[in-house]
Amino acid sequence: MSYIPPMTYTPETLEPMWQQRWAERRTNEPDLDQAEKPFYNLMMFPYPSAEGLHVGNCYAFTGSDVYGRFMRLRGHTVFEPIGFDAFGIQSENYALKVGTHPGILIPKNIKNFTRQLKALGGMFDWSRVLSTTEPAYYRWTQWLFLQLYHAGKAYRKKAAVNWCPSCKTVLANEQVIAGACERCGTAVEQRELEQWFFKITDYAERLLQNLDDQTKMDWSSSTALSQRNWIGRNTGAEIDFAAGGSAIRVFTTRPDTLFGATFMVLAPEHPLVDRLTTPEQRAAVSAYQKAAAAQDVVSRKVGDKDKTGVFTGGHAQNPATGKPMPVWIADYVLMEYGTGAIMAVPGHDERDFAFATKFGLPIVRVIAGPADSAATPLTEAMSETTGCRLVNSGAYDGQSVADGTAAIVAWLEQAGHGKGVIKYRLHDWCISRQRYWGPPIPIIYCDACGAVPVPERDLPVLLPNIDDFRPDDSGVSPLARHQEWYHVPCPACGKPGRRETDVSDNFLDSAWYFYRYLSTEVGDRALHPDRVKAWLPVPMYIGGNEHAVLHLMYSRFIAMVLQERGQIHFDEPFRRFRAHGLIVKDGSKMSKSKGNVVNPDEIIARWGADAFRLFLMFIGPFEEGGDFRDAGLAGPRRFLDRLWDLVDQCERRTLTGEELHRDIVVKWNATKKKVTHDLESLGYNTAIAALMELLNALRDSNCSSRMIVKDMVIMVAPFAPHFAEECWERLGGRDTVFQAQWPTWDEALTQDSVIEVAVQVNGKTRGTVRVARGAKEEAVQQRAIQDPAVVRAIDGRAIRKVIFVPDRLMNLVV
RNA sequence: GCUCGGGUGGUGAAACCGGUAGACACAAGGGACUUAAAAUCCCUCGGGGGCAACCCCAUGCGGGUUCGAGUCCCGCCCCGAGCACCA
Numbered sequence: 001m002s003y004i005p006p007m008t009y010t011p012e013t014l015e016p017m018w019q020q021r022w023a024e025r026r027t028n029e030p031d032l033d034q035a036e037k038p039f040y041n042l043m044m045f046p047y048p049s050a051e052g053l054h055v056g057n058c059y060a061f062t063g064s065d066v067y068g069r070f071m072r073l074r075g076h077t078v079f080e081p082i083g084f085d086a087f088g089i090q091s092e093n094y095a096l097k098v099g100t101h102p103g104i105l106i107p108k109n110i111k112n113f114t115r116q117l118k119a120l121g122g123m124f125d126w127s128r129v130l131s132t133t134e135p136a137y138y139r140w141t142q143w144l145f146l147q148l149y150h151a152g153k154a155y156r157k158k159a160a161v162n163w164c165p166s167c168k169t170v171l172a173n174e175q176v177i178a179g180a181c182e183r184c185g186t187a188v189e190q191r192e193l194e195q196w197f198f199k200i201t202d203y204a205e206r207l208l209q210n211l212d213d214q215t216k217m218d219w220s221s222s223t224a225l226s227q228r229n230w231i232g233r234n235t236g237a238e239i240d241f242a243a244g245g246s247a248i249r250v251f252t253t254r255p256d257t258l259f260g261a262t263f264m265v266l267a268p269e270h271p272l273v274d275r276l277t278t279p280e281q282r283a284a285v286s287a288y289q290k291a292a293a294a295q296d297v298v299s300r301k302v303g304d305k306d307k308t309g310v311f312t313g314g315h316a317q318n319p320a321t322g323k324p325m326p327v328w329i330a331d332y333v334l335m336e337y338g339t340g341a342i343m344a345v346p347g348h349d350e351r352d353f354a355f356a357t358k359f360g361l362p363i364v365r366v367i368a369g370p371a372d373s374a375a376t377p378l379t380e381a382m383s384e385t386t387g388c389r390l391v392n393s394g395a396y397d398g399q400s401v402a403d404g405t406a407a408i409v410a411w412l413e414q415a416g417h418g419k420g421v422i423k424y425r426l427h428d429w430c431i432s433r434q435r436y437w438g439p440p441i442p443i444i445y446c447d448a449c450g451a452v453p454v455p456e457r458d459l460p461v462l463l464p465n466i467d468d469f470r471p472d473d474s475g476v477s478p479l480a481r482h483q484e485w486y487h488v489p490c491p492a493c494g495k496p497g498r499r500e501t502d503v504s505d506n507f508l509d510s511a512w513y514f515y516r517y518l519s520t521e522v523g524d525r526a527l528h529p530d531r532v533k534a535w536l537p538v539p540m541y542i543g544g545n546e547h548a549v550l551h552l553m554y555s556r557f558i559a560m561v562l563q564e565r566g567q568i569h570f571d572e573p574f575r576r577f578r579a580h581g582l583i584v585k586d587g588s589k590m591s592k593s594k595g596n597v598v599n600p601d602e603i604i605a606r607w608g609a610d611a612f613r614l615f616l617m618f619i620g621p622f623e624e625g626g627d628f629r630d631a632g633l634a635g636p637r638r639f640l641d642r643l644w645d646l647v648d649q650c651e652r653r654t655l656t657g658e659e660l661h662r663d664i665v666v667k668w669n670a671t672k673k674k675v676t677h678d679l680e681s682l683g684y685n686t687a688i689a690a691l692m693e694l695l696n697a698l699r700d701s702n703c704s705s706r707m708i709v710k711d712m713v714i715m716v717a718p719f720a721p722h723f724a725e726e727c728w729e730r731l732g733g734r735d736t737v738f739q740a741q742w743p744t745w746d747e748a749l750t751q752d753s754v755i756e757v758a759v760q761v762n763g764k765t766r767g768t769v770r771v772a773r774g775a776k777e778e779a780v781q782q783r784a785i786q787d788p789a790v791v792r793a794i795d796g797r798a799i800r801k802v803i804f805v806p807d808r809l810m811n812l813v814v
Numbered sequence: 815g816c817u818c819g820g821g822u823g824g825u826g827a828a829a830c831c832g833g834u835a836g837a838c839a840c841a842a843g844g845g846a847c848u849u850a851a852a853a854u855c856c857c858u859c860g861g862g863g864g865c866a867a868c869c870c871c872a873u874g875c876g877g878g879u880u881c882g883a884g885u886c887c888c889g890c891c892c893c894g895a896g897c898a899c900c901a
Contacts, residue, residue: 222819254901333901334900336900341901352901423900621827624820626827629841631840635838639839685826685838760833762881767834811833
């Protein structure tokens, strides 16, 4: 007899070996044109930061990968692509900080990310990897801009940006800290610049309605809710107030309070301000306008401020009461929402109340609650509506808020003073960035022809590789300094033209990357029609809720435009979306300043990627996240060690069902059922617990059935792929465990034939009885009243009532 | 301020539709093996009482509904996330 050395589980050699085999055998590179049951398993692609993969990335990718591998074992051809979202302000700011060109930094970061992602063992198709910074990619980002342009969904207008007068550069909102530049601390002001916008507001209603369409969208409810709030649908009315020969148009959600509108407030930059201002007030008004403009965009909008404002000297007329209303300007009214002007109803709006109180303007009650009369004084704004009625409102007195609203809107329409309208909080998408690190917007300005789109054949508009990519005091993108790039003939008339020097928003890159994965090797188009038809929309998208509104909303919008242009066959790109939870460390958020950042490389080196993956999926419900504690890795690793030994000892001969212990057979079938259901619903933590239970049961009963062990290896494969591959091979499997069949179970064998039923007396559990499954009430009761503890609890009293839940519990009420 | 999500042992967490609260795992303590340590294996492990069989208390707090509540309803407190002068 030859000596067989004990097999030992060594992930540090085994994992790289399998990663290499997957690459050599092209295990994870599906044929996109011939797939029988295609399944597109998408996860949000990472931004390749200099720090490398963090635990949050690992968590998200593992959770998504587990699902993809599970679907593959269930017989689908799974496409699981990966790429890098490497353009944008994050990369650029980091490059500025370390003083290295992003064109040098990014490839380095991508290389590091690639190494780490491979070490984590994801089922990625590395033959189709992409980066948004490659000309072969952003050529199509620019093409996409042109699609929107030609669809009439791209337009230019002036909009405010944050401007640091010291750094002489545009700042993103997140670079403004408490009204000051994050780098130099100088007070930030706003500047008006011509920028490109996409008309996402044209789709507000559709974006909202599709959220309720179960056939198109099955999303995490929290994500859908964020989108609803972001779109912010409001019903109300637009009302015109006559003022000095023209009309001030306002939007209100409370037309029922029209009789309580005692003054008007315009945004400082409202176009009518000039005309309404009287000579005596002119100086004060211009000073206020100037001060408002000097504020940065962020602090201008932050609430809880003291109300400020200036009287213009002009008046408007309330169409309902006929009374004159002084017209004020104040920065609490925002130009970009509604019409930039409001009718102020101080009695029933908190902000208007504060303003009226401060400046001594009249406050009138027009809504009364059940306990109020028309004359009850208002000590604060009253915004309740339920059970309330209109007062001091002429012919409308006594009507409910709902009836009054309808009646006043009807009167406004009939009298020509206004109409009922729906407004959305959603703003058009500003895609211009006065920056370097992004795809140049493909537009050329010509004195004769205006803004001319770059012809498709001239794409990509390459981002020139300039050394000085810093923003400077010119106030325009650094690209404007690159003379030979900047000056270009007009594509329409051939006369000298100038390129658009802004680049597009990073979110445009990520709004379409999942189409590009399907055509990475096809150079001449962004959308591969047959593959788009076969693989999209995405059946399962997993990502972080931090992208609930921006990325996910923009991707939906882009799909709607592409569908209208006949480029794709759907308007909702993500059939299912699931948001994963957040990983914290020892109870608090991981951050560099706290020094509690976990380095995945170290974890993998110490415990192995499989143990790491198993641990991440085990620490809590995937959609809720969990708490990372280093000690916790021991459990999953021990589980793998034990399963490894079991594979080692497992019997050569396959035992038949009859030879196995009944308890084990039940446990085995119940586990297969539970693990399958849990994986379908991303209940990874409980699926792993069930596998651990089965392993414990096998060990306790000294059972090493080959049949069961094989099933366990398959079920553990989504979590611990390298481990499973090796075990599979040792059990005589070939090629890859991922071509195995997912285990099936016998429903009749998922429960034991004899079960324990709890016996309660007056709702308190006093004992249990073992009865045959499905036992009748009488039989259970007969056994129950023999239990000594139950007898004691009944204490000779008569049973008044019996509650019986078959196979679970009996409650005797005395 | 508004809108979501969440409060269960020393810790991470389980608990199907209202039906035996604490599965699974970590940590801790004790034991076996070992010259020793590591690893491994076995036992204990919400709190209190009792020699014991057992009994009482316990899912953030206070009420309620129910034969029965971690789960449902009402009112609070705390933590996390998002939105925020949106008319």
